[in-house]
Amino acid sequence: MKVLVLFGSPRKKYTYELTKAFLEGLEKDTEVEFIDTTKLNISHCKGCNYCLKEMKCIIKDDMEDILNKIEDADMIVLSSPVYFGTVTSFLKVLIDRCQPLYNKRFVLKVEDKIKKKGVLIFTAGGKNKKMIDSMNLVAKFFMLSCGAELVNTIYCLNTDEVGLDKEALQRAYITSKSIL
Numbered sequence: 001m002k003v004l005v006l007f008g009s010p011r012k013k014y015t016y017e018l019t020k021a022f023l024e025g026l027e028k029d030t031e032v033e034f035i036d037t038t039k040l041n042i043s044h045c046k047g048c049n050y051c052l053k054e055m056k057c058i059i060k061d062d063m064e065d066i067l068n069k070i071e072d073a074d075m076i077v078l079s080s081p082v083y084f085g086t087v088t089s090f091l092k093v094l095i096d097r098c099q100p101l102y103n104k105r106f107v108l109k110v111e112d113k114i115k116k117k118g119v120l121i122f123t124a125g126g127k128n129k130k131m132i133d134s135m136n137l138v139a140k141f142f143m144l145s146c147g148a149e150l151v152n153t154i155y156c157l158n159t160d161e162v163g164l165d166k167e168a169l170q171r172a173y174i175t176s177k178s179i180l
C-alpha cells in the first residue's frame with residue numbers, strides 16, 4: 001500500500017500536525033511518501049491543450065515526477081489549510097497541472113477505473129462550515145481525475161481562535177486506523 005501525501009501549507013503548524021496524526025494511525029508497513037509541495041518547482045498550466053492529444057504535459061518541471069507518483073499511489077492524501085475558501089496556491093497550481101490525468105479519463109476515455117482512495121485533510125481559521133463544502137468539492141474533482149474516490153475528509157475549523165483541538169487529532173488517528 002503506497003500513500004502519497006500532497007502537503008500544501010507554507011507553515012508546518014496545524015495542517016501538518018493533523019496530517020501527522022493521520023499518518024501515525026496507518027499500519028506500520030504502509031509506504032508513505034510525504035511531499036511538501038511548497039518546496040517544488042511547478043509552473044502554472046498554460047491551457048495549451050498539448051495533453052489533450054499527447055496525454056502528457058509539455059512543461060518540464062517537478063510536475064513530471066508528481067504525475068508519476070500519483071499514478072503509482074494506492075491512496076492520495078490532499079492536505080491544506082483553507083486559503084480564501086480553497087486549497088493554497090501551491091496545491092492549486094499542482095491540481096491544474098493534473099489536466100493530463102483529467103483528459104485521459106474524461107475526454108479521451110482511455111482509463112475509467114477508480115482504483116485509489118482519496119483523503120482530504122484541512123484546517124480553517126474560521127468557523128464557517130461552508131468551507132467544508134468548498135474544500136470537498138475541489139478535493140472530489142481532483143481525486144476523480146487521479147482515479148481516486150474521496151473516502152474521507154478530516155478537518156478542524158476555528159484554528160485562528162482556539163488552535164487545533166484534541167478531538168480533531170483523535171479523529172485523524174482513528175480514521176486512518178480504519179481506512180485501509
Ligand SMILES: Cc1cc2nc3c(=O)[nH]c(=O)nc-3n(C[C@H](O)[C@H](O)[C@H](O)COP(=O)(O)O)c2cc1C
Pocket residue numbers: 009010011012013014015016080081082083084085086123124125126127128131159160
Ligand atoms: C492567505 C490566507 C487565507 C485564508 N483564508 C481563509 C478562509 O478563507 N477561511 C478560513 O476559515 N480561514 C482562512 N485562513 C486561515 C487558515 O486557514 C488557518 O489559519 C489554518 O489553520 C492555517 O493552517 P496552517 O497552520 O497549516 O498554516 C486563511 C489564512 C491565510 C494566511
